[in-house]
Amino acid sequence: MLVFDVIFNNGELGRHFDCLAWLSISQKFVVNNLLREILYSVKPDERNKKRTTRDDELTSELEEYLAQRRYLIVLDDVWEVDLWESLRKALPDGNYASRVLITTRIVDVARAADRNSTPYKLRHLDENESLTLLFQKANIPIGESGVQFRTDLNDVARQLTKMCAYLPLALIVLGSILSRRERTKNAWQRVHDTLDWHDEKAKRCSEVLLLSYVELPYHLKPCFLYFASFPEDHEISANHVIRMWIAEGFIPRDGRGNMEERAQNILDELLQRSLVQVIKKSWDGKCKTCRVHDLVRDMAVHEARQENFFTLFTKEDDDIQLSTQKVRRAMLQCSPPTNFGIHSKFARSLLLFEPYEYKLNFSGFRLLKVLSIVRVHFQENKFIDIIWLEGLIHLRYLGFRYCQLPLKFFSINFSYLKNLETVDFKGTDLSYASRIGTIYFFFKSIFLHSLWKVPSLRHVNFGYLLYGLPGRWSVPLRLASNEDHHKNIQKLKIGLFTARRCVKERWQNLKALLKQTKHLFFLHIVGDNHVPLLSEGTRDLSCHKTIQSLHLNGKWEDDLCVLNLEMLPTNLAKLTLFESGLNGDPMPVLERLQSLTILRLREYSFIGTKLTCSEGGFPRLQKLELIRLPHVSHWDIEKGAMPRLSHLKMIRLNCLQVLPELQNVPTLQNIVLDQDLYEISGRPDNQYKIRHILSVRQMKISGY
Template sequence: MAEAVTSVLVKLADILREKVGEVQAVRGQIEQVQKELRLIQALLRDVDSKCHRNNVVTEWLNQVSEIANRIATVIDTFRDKIEENRAESSNWVRKITKAVKRNYKKYKLGLHDELENIIEELNRLYQRRTDLRIEDLGAIDDVDDPEACDDVDDPEVVGLEDDQAKIIEQLKDRSISRRMVLSIVGTGGLGKTTLAQKVYNSDKLEGQFDCHAWLSISQTYNLNELLKEILYKVKPDMKKKVPPVTDRDLPVKLKKYFLKGKRYLIILDDVWDINLWGQLKKALPDMYNASRVIITTRSLDVAKVADCNTKPYKLRYLSDNEGLALLFINAFQQQVQPEKYPAHLLDVAKRLTKRCGGLPLALIVLGGILTRRERTYPDWNTLYETIDWHDKDGIQCSQILASSYEDLPRYLKDCFLYFSAFPEDYKISGVHITRMWMAEGFVPKDGAGTIEYRAEKCLEELVQRCLIQVTKKSWNGYCKYCSIHDLLRDLAICKAKDENFLTVFSKEDDVNNLAASESCRAALQFCTPTEDGIYSENTNSLLCFGFGQFSSDNSGFGLLNYSGSGLLQVLTLERVDMTTFTRRHWSKGLIHLRYLGLRDCFVPHDIFKQFSFPNLETIDLYGSEVDNEEERLNLCDVVIPTLRHVYANSYSEIHLPLEWDKHTNLQTIMDVAIYIKSVVELGFCINLRKFGIIIVDKLDNGRAIKEWQNLKSVLKNTVQLVYLSITTKGFLPFGGTKELPCHEKIQKLNLDGKWERNICVPSVEMFPTNLTKLQLIRSGLQEDPMPILERLQSLRILHLNDGSYVGTVLICSTGGFPNLEKLKLYDLDNLHHWDIKEGAMPILRHLEIHCCFLLHVLPELQKVQTLQELTVVGPSRELWEGMQMQGKDVHKIKHIPSVRISKGYVPQGEDFR
C-alpha cells in the first residue's frame, strides 16, 4: 500500500513539473491532492500494525487503495491529453496555449471537478483516522524530489526573512563607499551562519560584487591558511602555481594584485578572536568601491573592534509563533500550516516551544527528538516534564541537547560521540566515518543488508534526529559530507570525556598526557608533540588532524613514539611524512587494525612490508604520494583476506599488486593504478560494488580494443557493480556494458581516456540502462554527443570534462535529458556555440561552465525555467560583458536565483585588467 501511494505522489510531482497551460489551469487542485495524499501517507505505518486485527481499518486501507488507483488513472489520462496536444503541431506551445483559452470552462467543469471530488474523498478518509485510532507517524518517503540532487537544499528557515532583507539592503547601499564590516551577533544556535548563507547565496546580490569568499574561522585558525583561501577563491589558478606563493608574500599580493580595484564580499563565519580582523584587514584593500565584509560572532567585542562605525546586527530570538512553526516542521519533517496543527498536541507544543526560549537550534533538536515519539499528548508531555527546564544562562539548550543524546540507543550514542574526534568545521566524509564505525564494532550485527548498509542507516538516523547535518549528497543520494553544529560538538566532546569514550587533545593541551589518558581512543588536533615523543599502552583508536603539509621530525607527528600501537583498531593520519613515522618505535604487528587512513601523506613504498595488517578492512590513501616513484607502493606477496575497501587517488599513481585471488571480500577498489597485464587477476574480486582503476600502460587504439575483452571477463563476475571508473593515458579500453550482467545495476560511470577511432559518438546501448551519473574526460569526441547522451532516461548528472568533446557546436533537443538535474562543461576548448531547444532538460537545476574560452554567447537558458544555480568560470571577454548589467545575455539568466561568474583562469592573449 505504501508503495502505491508513493508511486502516485511521484506522478503528481512529475506532472507539476510540466510548464504547459493545461497544468497551470488545474495546478491548485493537483497541489491540494498532493497535500491530502501526503497526510494519508503519514498514517500508513500505523495502519500496517493494526490492519491484521481490525476489519474496519482493513476496509479503510482498501478505500485508500481505490482512490490511489483512481488518481493514477486521472493523471495518466491527463498526461495523454497533453501529449496529444503536443503532437498536433510542431508549434505545440502556441496551440496548447490557445486550447487552454478556448477550453478553459471544459477544464474547470471536467478535470477540475474530478480533482475536487478526489480532494473531498481524501479529506474524508483522513478525518476518519480519529475514529479508527490511527496515529500520524510521519511520511514514509520524501517524494517531492524522488531523485535527490548532489547538493543539499538550504535548511528550513523560520523568522530570518526580514533579517536577510535588511542585511542585503545594507550591503547594496552605495552611499557608504568605504569598506564596511557588518557583524551578525548572537548566541550559539541562534542561526547566524544560516542567515549569512542565505545572504551570501541570494540572487538579490547578483552582479553586485566582482568576487566572493566564504571562510569558516572557528576558535583555532591559521592566518596564512585563511589568506590562501581568499586567494584561491579570487584566483583559482594560483593553486597550481609553481613555485607556490609564499606565506610572506600573501598579504601584499592579495592587496596589491588580486583584490586591487575589485568590489569584494567576504564572509568570516564564527569569529572568536578579537585580534583576527586586525591581522586580516592588512591584506584587504579599501578602495572606496563599497566592498563588504560580514562577520558572524558570539562576541559583541569582536563586532565593535571590526567596525566601530557600523552597528552590529544583533540576531533576535524567535517569537512564540515562529518557534512553534519551527518545532512542528522538525517534528513532522514537513511544512505544517498553523490551521493544520494537531489540536491534541497544540497545548504541549506551545509549552515546549516556550521553554526553548526562541533558540532555533534547541527547537530543531527538540523536534528531532519528537520524531521518535508517538504523536500523542502523554508522550510529548512526558518529554516536557522530564527535561530540567529551570537552569539559566543557556543551560536550557544544553538540557535539550543532552536529552537528544540520552534518547539514542547505545550503538547510536557511540556513533554520535565519534564526531567529537574531528576538528571544528572539519569536512567529514560520510563514507569514511561509517567505515570507522565498522572497524570499532559500533554497527549492529543484526539487521538487513551488508554491514556497510547498516552503517549508512546509522548515519541516516543521526541526520533524521537533527544531530548531524548533511552538507553534500553523493550521486546516489547518500551523505557525501556532513557536519556537526558547534554546540552539539561541545556536547559530544563533554560526553565522550565523561564516559572515557574518547579524549580530545587540541592546540592548548599537552599531548604527552596521552599516556595518562583513561579513554581507549584519542584525537590529536593541531598538536605539537615534544622531542620526547608520546608513549601509550591502552589506546586502540588514534585520529590525528592538522599537522600541516608533510610534517617532518621537527614539526609534529614525526616525533610520535607510539609503542602501544599493537592494540590499535583505527589509525588515521593527515599530512604526515610517513618516512619518519616508520623509524619510530611502532609495533610491527598491527593485528587488531581494521581501518588505516593515510590522507595527503608521504608514504614509503615498503610500508606494507614493514608492518603486518592481518585484519585490515579499509585502506584510505586518498591524496597521498609514494616516496620512491620507481618502486611505487610495494605490496608484493601481501595478503589481507579481510580487506573490503581500498581508496587511492586519481592524480598520484598508487599501485597495489595484491594477490587478488585471495581478496574475494573486496567491495571497493577506488582509483588504484594497475598494469594491464594484471587486470585479469581482478576477476576473483566477485563482490565488487565500486571499481575504479588507473591503467598505467599507454594503450594504442588496437590494443585498447583487445584489452576491453580482458576487462569484460573481469566485469562478468562483478554482478553487484554500481560504480565503474576507467582511466588510461592512451586509448580507452571500453566497448559498452550491454553484454555484462551488471548492465542494469551500474549507476555511475567515469571514463577518462580517448575513445577508439571507430567511435565518433558512442551509442546509447554502450551505456548502462539505469545510469545516473556520467563523467567523460579526454574522450576526444569529434561529433556532438548530445543527441546520444540526451536519450539516457535515468541520467541526472553529466560532466563533460577536459577535451571530452573537441567539436564546435552542442545541440540539446526538445525532450532530451528528461531527468538531468546537473550539467557541467569543463575545458571544452573548441566549443563556440550551444543551442538549447524548447523543452530540453526540463528539470535542470544546476549548470556549470568552466573555461570554455570560445563560447561568446550563452545558450537560451530562459527556456530552462527550472534552473536554480548557474556558475561560469573563465568566460571569454564577450561572455563576461554579456552577463553584466545591461548585457546581451542578462535576459537569459534573470530567472535564475543564484548566478556566479568568475574570471578564474585567463586564457592566453586575454587580459581582463
C-alpha cells in the same frame, strides 16, 4: 545564521561578487589553515595541487589574486580579537566594493574588526516565530498564515518555546525529538517534565541536547559520539566517517544492503534528528560533508568522556602521556612536546589532527583497528617505524590525510595487514619525489602490488600520493589486473599508460578486472596523450549494471568517435567525458540514459559544432556542464527536453554567439557563465530566454 547560510548558497550572490568564501572559525583556529581554505574557496582548482605551508606565501598569493576582484568573505563564529589582524593583509581593499562579514558571540571581537561602525545584533525569535520553528521541526502543519497552530498543543508548545528561551538550536533539536512522539498534549507534557528548566539559557539548551542523545537508539549512540573526535567546526567527510564507523565495528556485518548503505542510513537518521548538519551534498543528493554545532559537540565530548568512549587530548590537557591511561580510543588534537611518545596496550583507535613537524614515537597499539593521521608533515628520519606499522594485524582503517610522507613510507608491505579495508591518502603528497627517480618507481611498484593483494580491501583513496607523475591518483593497470582480491572494491580510478602495441592487452586486463568487481559503482579511467583511451573492449561496459558514476579521461579511438549506448553502463547516473574528441553529437545517445542525473562534457570531449536536446530527452538530468568545447556554435533545445534540469554551467564555448532556447527548460534555477557568454546573456534578444532563472552568475576563469 541559518537564514544567511541559505542566502549565501543559493547562487544569487554570484551576480554581485566574483569570489565567495565561507569559513567556520573554531576557538582553536590555525591561521595557515584559514588562509588555505580561503584560497581553495576562491580558486577551487588549487585544492588539487601541492600547497605551501608558509603563512607569508599564502598571504601574498591571496592578496595578489583578490586585489583585482570583488569578493565576499564570511568568517563565521569568530572568538578571538586577533583573528582579523592575522588575515587583514591577505584580504586587500581594491575599491571594488568587496566585503568581509564577521559573525561572533563576543561584542569586543565585532568592535575590533571595524571601529567606525556599530555591530549588528541579531534579535531573538519572538513567540510566534519560535512556535513556527518548533512545529515545523515536529512535522506538524501550521496553517497558511504561519500562525495557525494545533489548538490542543498550543499551551504546552508555548511553555516549551519559552523554556527554550526562544533559542533556535534548542527549538530545532526539541522539535526533532517531538516529531518522534505522539501528537498529544500528554506526550508533549512528558517531554517538558523530563527536562530541568531551572537554570540559565545555556543550561536549558544543554538539557535539550542531552535529551536528544539519551533518546537515541543504542546502535546510533557510538556513531554520534564519534563526531566529537573531530576538532571543533571541522568539515567532516561523510565517506570518511562512514568508513571509520565500519572499521570500528559500529555497523553490523550482516543485514539488508551492504555495510556502506547501512552506515549511510545511520548518518541520514542523525541528520534528520538535527544532531548533525549538512554542509555539502554530493551528485546523488547524499550528504558529502557535514559538521556538528559546537554546543552539540561539547555535549558529545562530555558524554564520551563519561562513558570512556574516547579520551580527547587538547592543549588544555596537562598530561598527554597515553601510557598511563587505559584508553579505548585516543584523539590527539594538539601539537605535542618534541619528545612526545605514544604507547598504549589497550587503545583500539588512534586519531591525530595537525601536530605539525614533530617526531612521534609509536609503540604498542597492537590492537588498533583505526589509525588516522591528518596534516602531519613527516621528515625522512622522523617517520613511523614501518615494522611497527606492519605489525598492526587488526588494522582495518589506515589514513594519512593531507600529510607529507617520505620515501620510506613506500617500503611498507601491506600483505601483513590481512584485515585492512580502507586505505585513505586523500590530499597526501610524497616528499622529494622529483629527486629520487627510478628508486621511487621501484618502491611504488612493490607498494601497490602488496596493497592489491589484501583480500579484505574495500576502499582506496590515493589523493596526491602519486603527485607529479603520469596517472596520479590512479592504479597502474598492470599491477591491478591479475589478482583475485578485488570483489569488494566499490570505487576504482585506474590508469592506462602503455605503448600503443599493448593497448589491446591492457583492455583485456581491464575487462578481467571489472568482472571481479561485483560491487563497483564508481569507475574513473585515465589515459595519456599518446594512447587512445577506448577500444573495442569498452563495449562491455554496458553489462556492468552496478556502475553509477563513470569518468573517462582521454582521447577515444577514431572508429569510436560516434557514441552509442553499447559503450555505457545502463544504470549510469553521473558521466564525465574529458578530451574524448567525439565527432558526432553525443546528446541523442546520452539523452536516452534514463537514470542520468549529472552530465559533464569537458575539455574537447566534443569537437563538433552542433548539439541537440530533443523532447523527452534526459528525463532525470539535474546538472549539466559544458566546458571548453570551442567549436560548438549552435545548441538546440526542444520543448520538453531536460524536464528536471536545475543547474547549468557553460564555460569557454567560444563559437556560441546566441544563447540556446533556455526558456524551454522552466525548471532551470542557476546558470554559471564565463565573461563572454555572460555579456551575451545581457543582450535584449536573449533576455526572454533567462527571465525565469533565479541566478545567472558570471565566473571569472583562470587556467584555461
